Amino acid sequence: MISHGGAGTPPGRPEARAEVEVAVSPDRAFEAFTAEISEWWVPGPINFFDARRSPTMRVECRPGGRVLEVYPDGELVIAEITVWEPGVRLSYRGIVDDSQTDVSFDRSPAGTTVRLHQYLRDDGDRAFLFWPNVIGWLVSWCDDDRQPDAAPPSHPTAQLDRNHGGSAMTDPVEILRTARTVVLHDWPSEDVPNALVGAGLDITFQGGPQPDDLYVTRLVDGRQETERVSGLPDHADIVYSHRPIDDMPRLLEEARRLGASTLWHQSGLDERGEKDPAGVHLTEAEADQRAALAHEVGVDFVSAPYIVEAAAAVRGR
Numbered sequence: 001m002i003s004h005g006g007a008g009t010p011p012g013r014p015e016a017r018a019e020v021e022v023a024v025s026p027d028r029a030f031e032a033f034t035a036e037i038s039e040w041w042v043p044g045p046i047n048f049f050d051a052r053r054s055p056t057m058r059v060e061c062r063p064g065g066r067v068l069e070v071y072p073d074g075e076l077v078i079a080e081i082t083v084w085e086p087g088v089r090l091s092y093r094g095i096v097d098d099s100q101t102d103v104s105f106d107r108s109p110a111g112t113t114v115r116l117h118q119y120l121r122d123d124g125d126r127a128f129l130f131w132p133n134v135i136g137w138l139v140s141w142c143d144d145d146r147q148p149d150a151a152p153p154s155h156p157t158a159q160l161d162r163n164h165g166g167s168a169m170t171d172p173v174e175i176l177r178t179a180r181t182v183v184l185h186d187w188p189s190e191d192v193p194n195a196l197v198g199a200g201l202d203i204t205f206q207g208g209p210q211p212d213d214l215y216v217t218r219l220v221d222g223r224q225e226t227e228r229v230s231g232l233p234d235h236a237d238i239v240y241s242h243r244p245i246d247d248m249p250r251l252l253e254e255a256r257r258l259g260a261s262t263l264w265h266q267s268g269l270d271e272r273g274e275k276d277p278a279g280v281h282l283t284e285a286e287a288d289q290r291a292a293l294a295h296e297v298g299v300d301f302v303s304a305p306y307i308v309e310a311a312a313a314v315r316g317r
Helices: 026-034 136-144 172-177 191-198 245-258 284-296 307-315
Strands: 004-006 009-022 056-059 066-071 074-085 089-094 099-108 111-120 181-185 202-206 214-220 223-229 238-241 262-265 300-302
Touching (some): 026 089, 074 099, 181 245, 191 202, 191 307, 245 284
Parallel strands (some): 181 238
Antiparallel strands (some): 009 111, 056 066, 089 099, 099 111, 202 214
């Protein structure tokens, strides 16, 4: 479950909440969540800050410890632990973003309820709210109740799901629902930017003939507001494209530079190959070609559904 605002959180502050039941004791659940995170964290191009360097996750299990992505040639400090109470609760403060994450472990009839609350700190301006999309992986690990020296499970790397056009771990609606910023490169209908802003996303786009004619539109007090900006944002979650395949290398480089997890491409064609503002048709070969290019740089590729429909689903939740 993801919400914006709520009990204990000032209205309008970005936040995410999630909870799962695991069939082990609170002490065991805490141990699995922290000491064994590298065993159950699923590898894939959208599941790390720098997936190209073949990272693993690690938690330094102590008060003041760090949450890390560990690479063959170094590490990235993601967060610092601020509360460490084994079997009870854990909190950490984001370093790569301005989030705070609180995790509790409460005994339940089934074993343990693990509750997470991730939110933007008062002194921050961006938070990557990813936990609702990944906490389910812990359930499978605890169901197996493997010991630390047991053979780790085999987790498939994210692959393109041709039926849905998205990642094997996160469906396109979830990708959009957890995003905050989208960079747009053309669109087949004004419905695209309007739907995205209506779903609460900030969009950056070129609004004139020159490359530096850049604008941002966002919702402010329920109304769309647009302002000119001097450049692209420092970070974007999604790069949306209604451009020919020849432009893909440039767009993928932009997505990589902005730290975007997803390139969302819309063909604007129906199944007969005719122009359709809501069209998302690609042949299997075309989809595979684009997905391969995206995955080479660690970016997920989505081509369906129509992003307006996905935005409507986000607004309906």
